[in-house]
Amino acid sequence: MKRDSQSDRNDKLDALLAQGRMSGSRRDQVLAGALAKARPPARRWAWLGLGSLSLAAAAAAVLLLMPTSPFRARGSAGAVLEVDCVGGGQGGCAEGSMLMFHVSGASDGGFLTAWAEPTAGGERIWYFPTKATPQAQVAKQAEPQTLGLGVMLGAEQPKGSYVVHLLLTPTPLTREDALAMPHKPLGQALVPLVVR
């Protein structure tokens, strides 16, 4: 089952089981979102711009970086894309924690596309776009901002190592467009992600 339909199904079942209340799971999500919004963007994850590296070379390189590495990705127009997880602790993100996306230097705004590729091969995990979130809009803002859209790491993203791909573009991309690597993104980055 695709991630979005699985999440959608779980949300609906949770809502029924909670019978009009917020479930504990929903409260966990709300807490993660509140903590992420209340603090300045974190810098825990290393970033590496694609630049002229081939995808394979970049993916191999980022896996060698430590989570506190000072590397950071910067797109051709200066936008910096970052991600971290709330409730993840050291050494990766636990299932049930929430991925939060941070953008700096998005003077022209744009749309974020994000997905994760398992480094050992396997099904690609899409964060944006999905059926539930067809567009992840980024506000016109040079200062750092955190998207209001977090992604809960659920059972649909198995434990293991991934490379998260991020693209900031002036218009929303389809998945196919994103995989075709647009020529002039406002920002692009790869980040290693360990789900434990």
Add this chain to the structure above:
Amino acid sequence: MPFLARDSALLQRFRRGEQQALETVYWAYVDRIERVAKYGFRLAQKGLHIDGVAADEIGDVVQETFARAFAERARLAYDGLRDYGPFLSTIARNLLADRARRRGRELPLDLGGEWDEAPPPAEEPAWASEALTKAVQSYLASASPELRAVHHERYVRSVSQEEAARVLGVSRQQLRTLEKRLRDGLADFLAGAGLSL
């Protein structure tokens, strides 16, 4: 004595923005803020009310309330002497008022006055169709004691995964597995009854 004032170490950690302290405060007050997001406020002396939001928007209001309260400036502004609940409640009230105004409701700009948190209505609004409601109740009645205990912790008390695992004496991974079993069981039960989500 106010919750945070009882524990000066917690108050200091809260003011420094330490995540564990913020989480402690969140779980101490989330019931109250969920309730005000759901039922709203009233100002009896002026006959005014601010409605709560629909079930699928409650989480947004709760999240924004705590996000604002946990921002550094707001944390440092809290002296620890007064009860923290009314402070949070005021943030939630202002958020609900802003939402109401955006939807065309006319409210005074100055919301000063003795606002009360509105009590639950005599009859709670339906959270699903009658058929779904009955099916969920039947499913829960027929569930194993183990799954009913998981339901109680995570969907009635709505505690954190960590707290539920502690109370139930299982690991978090085991709890996730049990929650999945609870959800899958409901999905199967609904399918068997010819009901869709």
